[in-house]
Amino acid sequence: MGFFSSLFGKKQKPEEVKQEAKHEAPKQEVKREPIVEKKVETPVVETKKVEEIKKENMSDTIKFKIDGKECVGKNGQSILDAAIENGVYIPSLCHMKDVIPAGSCRICQIKMNGRTMAACTTPLTCDCNNLEIENDTPEINEVRKAIVEVLFVEGNHFCPSCEKSGCCELQALGYKYAMLVPRFQYAFPQREIFAASPNLMLDRNRCILCKKCVRIIKDEKGRSVFALKNRGHKLEINIDVDLAKTLSPAIAQKAMEICPVGAIIKKEKGFAVPIGSRKFDLKPIGIGNLN
Secondary structure (H helix, E strand, O other), rough: OOOHHHHOOOOHHHHHHHHHOOOOOOOOOOOOOOOOOOOOOOOOHHHHHHHHHHHHOOEEEEEEEEOOEEEEEEEEOHHHHHHHOOOOOOOOOOOOOOOOOOOOOOEEEEEEOOOEEEEOOOOOOOHHOOEEEEEEOOOHHHHHHHHHHHHHOOOOOHHHEEEEOOOOHHHHHHHHOOOOOOOOOOOOOOOOOOOOOOOEEEEEEEOOOEEEEEEEEOOOOOOOOOOEEOOOOHEEEEEOHHHHHHOOOHHHHHHHHOOOOOOOOOOOOOOOOOOOOOOHOOOOOOOOOOO
């Protein structure tokens, strides 16, 4: 036993262990201070500099060139609207001033930095300063001519008997780009004609889906008269029959005027202006007719 007691030490009694525990120093609680996040305040001087830089980049006046002609536009303004204000003609069949552009016809395509863009949906920005825009070039005009041909063959257009002949923008563009025989096959679709309204007729055979009537024509209460129906190659303009029957002659006349082709015709009086004295009979499109 002497060997083991010297090896492991003397065994303490429970009473002795309790007495030693009493003499141990009490544990001190460590108080932790709450972590406060310090806010880093940006100097006012630097903030002002950033705002000044932004204002410089968002300058209202944008200077650019179209086919070498110097033009001036406003930041955010569409290239097509800016071109019209500068006396530059860019053809379009779906554009109308102060109306949100749709980019439906693609006739207004131009070239910016080698890329083809739609002028009606492309806004001017600070990046457009001193930019060269291509518009009236053989390459672009050939593409526009092809688009006009496609619009002719995918519908049923009989210009000599159409009320809109001489005022039709599609017909005028066909003359402008010297369209003779389309390079594409005629589709000859079968489309319905709506004539239930006492003041208006909708001939879907001539419709090119510019969507002007959908975006603009509303009745006296602000309700849309026209809408889009179906999708893909079956897409067509639909008309609210009840609203169409109550349309005033003034709204029917407006619908006819904004339609670039002869799809919407005002009833009762036709060929009021004789052929030969109409808009594009007197001046070709693009000469004094910029919008």
